[in-house]
Amino acid sequence: VFQKYGYTHLSAGDLLRDERKRPGSQYGELIENYIKEGEIVPVEITISLLKRAMDQTMAANSQKNKFLIDGFPRNEDNLQGWNKTMDGKADVSFVLFFDCDNEICVGRCLERGKSSGRSDDNRESLEKRIHTYLQSTKPIIDLYERMGKVRKVDASKSVDEVFENVVQIFEKEG
Numbered sequence: 001v002f003q004k005y006g007y008t009h010l011s012a013g014d015l016l017r018d019e020r021k022r023p024g025s026q027y028g029e030l031i032e033n034y035i036k037e038g039e040i041v042p043v044e045i046t047i048s049l050l051k052r053a054m055d056q057t058m059a060a061n062s063q064k065n066k067f068l069i070d071g072f073p074r075n076e077d078n079l080q081g082w083n084k085t086m087d088g089k090a091d092v093s094f095v096l097f098f099d100c101d102n103e104i105c106v107g108r109c110l111e112r113g114k115s116s117g118r119s120d121d122n123r124e125s126l127e128k129r130i131h132t133y134l135q136s137t138k139p140i141i142d143l144y145e146r147m148g149k150v151r152k153v154d155a156s157k158s159v160d161e162v163f164e165n166v167v168q169i170f171e172k173e174g
Helices: 012-021 028-036 043-060 076-086 102-116 123-146 159-173
Strands: 007-011 066-070 095-099 150-154
Touching: 007 012, 007 043, 012 028, 012 043, 012 066, 043 066, 043 076, 076 123, 095 123, 095 159, 102 123, 123 150, 150 159
Parallel strands: 007 066, 095 150
Antiparallel strands: none
């Protein structure tokens, strides 16, 4: 749906996982350890991967200058790193927040883990991720909420209902 409105999807997690697998990556082992522990990868690494992906996208097509960045920022350090690196280069229009009960999230990730091959799709890593979310990510969402930039979707609903809510948000935001 976001492509229809000119957005390019960039997943911080996918970029990190791809970098982890890239032969000769100086960050591969470090990224793997953070992901397995359910911790947040240092901001310098994530920002450099996001910026590289954004620059490559815009170099290929200068009209592609709107990005949906999935899974970032995750903590205060991420936010400060983003503001420092991207100040004057990128504006945050809004935050799309998929709100979902922890147990539903865990159940979905465990189900995904049956075929994903992801090292963090297990109960121990997921519990660590929830703790990290509550401690580090929720305050960032709250900050954007105070700025009036959060668009919340009830992600506990069916895929079709969630999709329809997302479409409505993009219709409104453009």
